[in-house]
Amino acid sequence: MNSSRRSAARNVVVGVGGGIAAYKACALVRHFTEAGHNVHVVPTESALRFVGAATFEALSGNPVHTSVFESIPDVLHVKLGQQADLVIIAPATADLMARAAQGRSDDLLTGTLLTARCPVLFAPAMHTEMWEHAATRANVATLRARGATVLEPARGRLTGKDTGAGRLPEPDEIGTFGDLLLSRADALPRDLEGRTVVVSAGGTREALDPVRYLTNRSSGKQGYALARVAAQRGATVTLIAGNTMGLADPAAVDVVRIGSARELQAAMSEHARTADLVVMAAAVADYRPGEVAATKLKKDADGHSAALETVTMIENPDVLAGLVAARARGELAARSVIVGFAAETGDADCTVLDYGRAKLKRKGCDLLVLNAVGDGRAFEVDENAGWLLGADGSEAALSLDSKTVMASRILDAAVAQIGAPR
């Protein structure tokens, strides 16, 4: 695991409902134990029909109980709830959320939910019909209104052969939101509900021939984190994904795959048209090979390739500046917010901040996330730091933290600007 995730040990209760995805709770337990946290698993009776207590005890290193009538001298439902820094429930079944919304205390997990005063995160998983049923919608609304974070489920393969909304997000994704709640100690806001967000992520790939391409070191992790957090803050999110080295699709996000900068430009101008927020986190190649060979460029008899030794590069379109110009021409929503990214290194003439300020001015976007790169910073890693520069002259330092925390801070700043007159 990434050692940078190790943080001060906290008490995490992982509640497990009786759904087919209960086995994925095992990986979630691992996520928290490997970060150094003290994890208590509280499965429901139904959950134990899917995964045995022995597995949860071995993974968490703590005894597993299900009923309030076990280990009575400890009064477990009070102790676990009062000591918890985070209660995270995965999978949250329709039945379990109904019981929680009613405030029932008919097992150890629901009792613990009533005594806990820490952030509570539900990761629902069920068939699409159950998720969309008015009763479940009402229960989710009740839990959210009371301050719990209820994640949007992923879309995809369900228990049988059917697919749809209701799939449990991947354990690492749920764990990431748990980490976020541990760091902010309040619920994830639903302040992007009814908003449309377009995020680009990853590096573009510029073809030389059918086999080779030029790309850059962007992993897409920051853009994916932005899309993931925006979706869980209630937005309808489209993620325009370039080369991302196999990152898993975020839950509840539409992913559009692109290759070259020009494909990115076409996808962005199509999807940004109706967006309230456009985030250009993709690392766009400034140049591309002037010619793309139709067949593989081969070495000649003496082992050289003149074509590969003399590739002529031509300039790619400036996608970010193009979006700002399109907005000025009225092709985007006038009150949309455009966020750009800059990865800079300082030199003898200018600091990273100088380059960032100049880029913000040149591009004309509303916010610029500026990352100092080099020495293993920003690219491919799970953490990020930098500055958030505003067209209004504001400058905020972004201290080193996970890309999910960074995404939250960037979205906080962007949300504050959505709808502002330009």
Ligand SMILES: Cc1cc2nc3c(=O)[nH]c(=O)nc-3n(C[C@H](O)[C@H](O)[C@H](O)COP(=O)(O)O)c2cc1C
């Ligand atoms: C094979 C199987 C898979 C199930 N999967 C789910 C599921 O993914 N989500 C859900 O809400 N209920 C699911 N159920 C139904 C629940 O097990 C049932 O509603 C149970 O009462 C939930 O208990 P709980 O409140 O302890 O979670 C499933 C049942 C079976 C038999």
